[in-house]
Amino acid sequence: MQTLGNRQSLAAILKTRRQKLAEQVSCPVILWSGRSSARNFPANVYPFRASSHFLYFAGLPLENAVIRLEAGQLLLFMDDASPDSALWHGESPNRGAIAAEIGADEALPLSELRHWLAGTGTIAVQDPKNYFYQASLLERMLAPATRPQNLDLEVTKAIITLRLSHDQAALAEIRQAAQVSIQAHRAGMAATRNAQIEAAVRAEIEAVFTANQMTCAYGSIVTVHGEVLHNDRYHHALRSGDLLLVDAGAETATGWAADITRTWPVSGQFSPTQRAIYDVVLAAHDACIAAIRPGVEYREIHLLGARMIAAGLIDLGILKGQPDDLVEQDAHALFFPHGIGHLLGLDVHDMEDLGDQAGYAEGRTRSDRFGLGYLRLDRPLQTGMVVTIEPGFYQVPAILNDPERRARYQDVVSWERLTQFSDVRGIRIEDDVLVTTTGSEVLTADLPTTATAIEEIICA
Amino acid sequence: MQTLGNRQSLAAILKTRRQKLAEQVSCPVILWSGRSSARNFPANVYPFRASSHFLYFAGLPLENAVIRLEAGQLLLFMDDASPDSALWHGESPNRGAIAAEIGADEALPLSELRHWLAGTGTIAVQDPKNYFYQASLLERMLAPATRPQNLDLEVTKAIITLRLSHDQAALAEIRQAAQVSIQAHRAGMAATRNAQIEAAVRAEIEAVFTANQMTCAYGSIVTVHGEVLHNDRYHHALRSGDLLLVDAGAETATGWAADITRTWPVSGQFSPTQRAIYDVVLAAHDACIAAIRPGVEYREIHLLGARMIAAGLIDLGILKGQPDDLVEQDAHALFFPHGIGHLLGLDVHDMEDLGDQAGYAEGRTRSDRFGLGYLRLDRPLQTGMVVTIEPGFYQVPAILNDPERRARYQDVVSWERLTQFSDVRGIRIEDDVLVTTTGSEVLTADLPTTATAIEEIICA
Numbered sequence: 060m061q062t063l064g065n066r067q068s069l070a071a072i073l074k075t076r077r078q079k080l081a082e083q084v085s086c087p088v089i090l091w092s093g094r095s096s097a098r099n100f101p102a103n104v105y106p107f108r109a110s111s112h113f114l115y116f117a118g119l120p121l122e123n124a125v126i127r128l129e130a131g132q133l134l135l136f137m138d139d140a141s142p143d144s145a146l147w148h149g150e151s152p153n154r155g156a157i158a159a160e161i162g163a164d165e166a167l168p169l170s171e172l173r174h175w176l177a178g179t180g181t182i183a184v185q186d187p188k189n190y191f192y193q194a195s196l197l198e199r200m201l202a203p204a205t206r207p208q209n210l211d212l213e214v215t216k217a218i219i220t221l222r223l224s225h226d227q228a229a230l231a232e233i234r235q236a237a238q239v240s241i242q243a244h245r246a247g248m249a250a251t252r253n254a255q256i257e258a259a260v261r262a263e264i265e266a267v268f269t270a271n272q273m274t275c276a277y278g279s280i281v282t283v284h285g286e287v288l289h290n291d292r293y294h295h296a297l298r299s300g301d302l303l304l305v306d307a308g309a310e311t312a313t314g315w316a317a318d319i320t321r322t323w324p325v326s327g328q329f330s331p332t333q334r335a336i337y338d339v340v341l342a343a344h345d346a347c348i349a350a351i352r353p354g355v356e357y358r359e360i361h362l363l364g365a366r367m368i369a370a371g372l373i374d375l376g377i378l379k380g381q382p383d384d385l386v387e388q389d390a391h392a393l394f395f396p397h398g399i400g401h402l403l404g405l406d407v408h409d410m411e412d413l414g415d416q417a418g419y420a421e422g423r424t425r426s427d428r429f430g431l432g433y434l435r436l437d438r439p440l441q442t443g444m445v446v447t448i449e450p451g452f453y454q455v456p457a458i459l460n461d462p463e464r465r466a467r468y469q470d471v472v473s474w475e476r477l478t479q480f481s482d483v484r485g486i487r488i489e490d491d492v493l494v495t496t497t498g499s500e501v502l503t504a505d506l507p508t509t510a511t512a513i514e515e516i517i518c519a
Numbered sequence: 520m521q522t523l524g525n526r527q528s529l530a531a532i533l534k535t536r537r538q539k540l541a542e543q544v545s546c547p548v549i550l551w552s553g554r555s556s557a558r559n560f561p562a563n564v565y566p567f568r569a570s571s572h573f574l575y576f577a578g579l580p581l582e583n584a585v586i587r588l589e590a591g592q593l594l595l596f597m598d599d600a601s602p603d604s605a606l607w608h609g610e611s612p613n614r615g616a617i618a619a620e621i622g623a624d625e626a627l628p629l630s631e632l633r634h635w636l637a638g639t640g641t642i643a644v645q646d647p648k649n650y651f652y653q654a655s656l657l658e659r660m661l662a663p664a665t666r667p668q669n670l671d672l673e674v675t676k677a678i679i680t681l682r683l684s685h686d687q688a689a690l691a692e693i694r695q696a697a698q699v700s701i702q703a704h705r706a707g708m709a710a711t712r713n714a715q716i717e718a719a720v721r722a723e724i725e726a727v728f729t730a731n732q733m734t735c736a737y738g739s740i741v742t743v744h745g746e747v748l749h750n751d752r753y754h755h756a757l758r759s760g761d762l763l764l765v766d767a768g769a770e771t772a773t774g775w776a777a778d779i780t781r782t783w784p785v786s787g788q789f790s791p792t793q794r795a796i797y798d799v800v801l802a803a804h805d806a807c808i809a810a811i812r813p814g815v816e817y818r819e820i821h822l823l824g825a826r827m828i829a830a831g832l833i834d835l836g837i838l839k840g841q842p843d844d845l846v847e848q849d850a851h852a853l854f855f856p857h858g859i860g861h862l863l864g865l866d867v868h869d870m871e872d873l874g875d876q877a878g879y880a881e882g883r884t885r886s887d888r889f890g891l892g893y894l895r896l897d898r899p900l901q902t903g904m905v906v907t908i909e910p911g912f913y914q915v916p917a918i919l920n921d922p923e924r925r926a927r928y929q930d931v932v933s934w935e936r937l938t939q940f941s942d943v944r945g946i947r948i949e950d951d952v953l954v955t956t957t958g959s960e961v962l963t964a965d966l967p968t969t970a971t972a973i974e975e976i977i978c979a
Contacts, residue, residue: 096556097645098568099774099865100872103737105565108558145917146856149747185557188647262730270722272754277563287609294732314559396606405559412560457605 069118070162072228078131083217086210087129089179093189094123111405112182114314118161127175135163136172180210205414219417224443232315239309240317241506243267248516257281258293268309276316276407279307285485286453299326304485316407318447319503320489327517329510336452336483337510339371343450344488351499357436361399364450365391376476389430390471398434400447403491440494449489529578530622532688538591543677546670547589549639553649554583571865572642574774578621587635595623596632640670665874679877684903692775699769700777701966703727708976717741718753728769736776736867739767745945746913759786764945776867778907779963780949787977789970796912796943797970799831803910804948811959817896821859824910825851836936849890850931858894860907863951900954909949
């Protein structure tokens with residue numbers, strides 16, 4: 060955990076990032092942090108989340124602040140808190156103190172911003188209210204972040220280049236998020252046998268995030284219905300014989316995310332059928348991680364995962380044929396319909412506010428194939444990238460009961476054999492992997508993946 | 520906990536509310552639920568919170584839905600989930616099933632909505648994106664919810680009238696939120712002696728909300744710096760000798776809130792000075808609750824609380840003079856600068872999206888006085904209202920170190936005596952109180968308030 064990033068000052072980290080940015084762009088860059096959004100009334104807001112691009116270069120989740128980056132220089136625009144704010148919110152550091160902490164060359168009130176906008180490029184923020192504010196200040200066309208134009212496009216490409224490969228300071232943050240997420244999953248496993256419903260396990264997991272002053276990087280999935288891929292309800296009873304799928308990751312105070320999935324038996328013991336499928340998914344997981352190194356196409360990792368799933372299901376008598384053939388016809392996607400993973404960084408799907416601009420190499424677009432179209436990352440891997448590897452097996456009724464698919468795949472699926480695995484609704488195993496010069500490092504390796512090790516934690 | 524509300528069907532509850540609304544308005548009423556907001560990228564949203572006005576008449580937190588209420592009839596507009604959604608989010612109940620559950624007379628897709636808007640009144644939603652969508656569909660001026668015009672004003676007044684006095688179904692929900700909040704505060708108290716920082720206590724409190732499938736009705740305050748009134752950081756170490764101020768309340772799945780504050784000693788034992796001030800605040804709390812009954816002006820309750828604080832501080836030698844005189848000069852507000860409480864319901868500050876329209880009786884506006892201007896409620900109490908009672912004592916540097924105030928109050932404050940209470944930075948005691956025909960019922964009474972009882976829970 061002790062890395063260069065922990066010892067470097069925030070100002071030094073940010074200065075290096077600015078200098079790298081200056082090598083990539085010809086124009087000044089201006090980035091807004093955004094403002095908080097009302098939940099049910101103006102004073103009751105959602106927890107503020109600063110724009111990730113702002114966080115990357117400003118280092119602190121400052122609300123309603125703007126930075127201007129030019130030739131390695133940093134200007135900070137923000138207003139000091141009002142005297143009334145001191146009454147309600149306490150004394151906060153003033154603009155000058157924050158500027159010193161982040162190494163800004165100058166700090167100005169927001170009213171000065173309008174003098175510093177000419178010729179700048181930016182990235183449009185997510186929130187519509189702030190987007191209109193941003194556009195009105197710039198006094199020019201501002202396309203959404205997914206379709207930047209002109210200078211904004213140049214800035215977007217430059218920031219993608221930087222953020223694709225993490226520096227040591229970023230990795231130190233991701234490692235912290237990973238360690239807290241591991242602790243949270245362990246707490247969830249330990250709580251499962253005494254829990255009555257999914258929500259009770261979720262509570263234990265998120266309490267670890269909160270106690271460590273972190274937040275959820277995304278809505279946690281804690282479900283005995285793993286076949287519902289984006290499950291956001293927590294009301295089901297936990298029954299002996301169920302598998303509990305948990306996809307939950309912490310986010311540090313400055314925005315860096317982890318993303319971990321484990322699937323464990325409520326009883327503490329996998330059934331033979333559950334264990335058989337679990338080991339198929341784990342073999343795919345391990346093979347994909349072993350294949351990670353700079354220069355490898357992530358799409359090939361995905362296809363490797365798909366072949367491993369297919370091969371495992373052939374061994375179990377669920378699929379029939381050859382792995383390569385089955386993957387070519389997308390038969391694997393009957394049971395593994397999503398991508399093998401995605402970029403991880405300041406966003407859990409890193410830079411997904413930019414659409415596919417970060418995830419897909421220039422000139423590449425999403426495939427129409429069912430077994431490839433959900434892939435979020437299609438680039439050669441490079442040193443310093445962090446990606447998730449998250450193969451899975453699911454029995455999704457909307458897929459498996461679809462008459463068209465049943466007809467198309469009637470010769471390659473043994474539907475009768477499949478019925479013997481009805482206690483496996485969904486399994487996913489997900490780790491966060493750093494691409495290193497020599498191969499990879501699993502940042503979440505301290506959380507076991509084998510069925511036996513997981514059973515031991517639950518029964519401890 | 521078993522009330523009529525628990526036994527009535529949702530459809531029956533909503534029908535009664537619609538019929539009451541029909542008695543108050545001449546026009547059809549149309550209400551939007553809203554849509555979720557992006558956090559850092561479009562697929563990573565904040566947990567969806569439906570508009571409270573929608574929840575009041577629709578009963579379920581449906582995303583991107585609209586209801587039309589006319590003469591007791593209910594029309595539901597929403598789109599069924601797409602087939603793709605079934606893959607990712609599982610099968611969801613279709614429009615027809617939801618319509619049956621809430622007793623809608625008809626259910627239509629959103630595309631039909633435009634035929635049903637003529638002559639309707641509405642309340643503008645909070646989120647700007649949805650506000651623009653709402654306004655564009657209505658094809659007319661739509662002022663913000665704080666300043667409604669014409670039919671929207673009529674609708675706003677009618678809904679305020681209904682929501683000011685809670686029906687049994689609403690009270691059943693608020694009671695559930697209160698019980699879970701009580702359990703959460705107890706968990707926080709029990710965890711304090713082993714906790715190192717504020718965040719660890721917050722984690723235990725919010726875990727109880729989560730385990731009970733509830734959310735935070737507002738950002739929890741868990742702080743050893745109670746003098747910062749709206750504290751939203753949790754990083755301070757807990758030290759023996761500190762008081763921990765916890766203001767945290769749960770919200771049920773359908774949006775009803777509780778709001779409880781307790782202040783307890785980290786060590787499990789109040790110091791004599793802490794206990795002395797605590798008892799002053801508690802006496803104010805108890806006196807205010809005892810004064811609650813229909814017809815009493817809430818402003819008088821506030822002034823009673825202020826006098827009780829003043830009287831208690833006179834007894835301790837901190838203030839000098841007569842309570843009435845001190846309150847008239849706002850001297851109480853040096854230590855108790857906020858209002859005695861607010862409306863509670865679907866919003867923790869109920870209907871505060873409407874500005875002061877719900878909190879202030881028609882024709883009344885906020886006072887300019889420092890000791891009254893922060894009062895959120897200025898109406899005669901009526902049966903079925905739920906209000907908070909939350910007196911406090913704080914040593915806010917921004918107030919007490921203000922040279923102007925020190926000069927103005929130099930004769931009524933014993934600054935020297937005050938220094939002996941330096942271990943009391945902030946104390947607040949808050950309960951949720953239902954106005955009944957004969958007086959009041961404290962909905963949060965199961966959580967003790969006395970210093971001795973709190974010490975016992977912490978040391979148990």
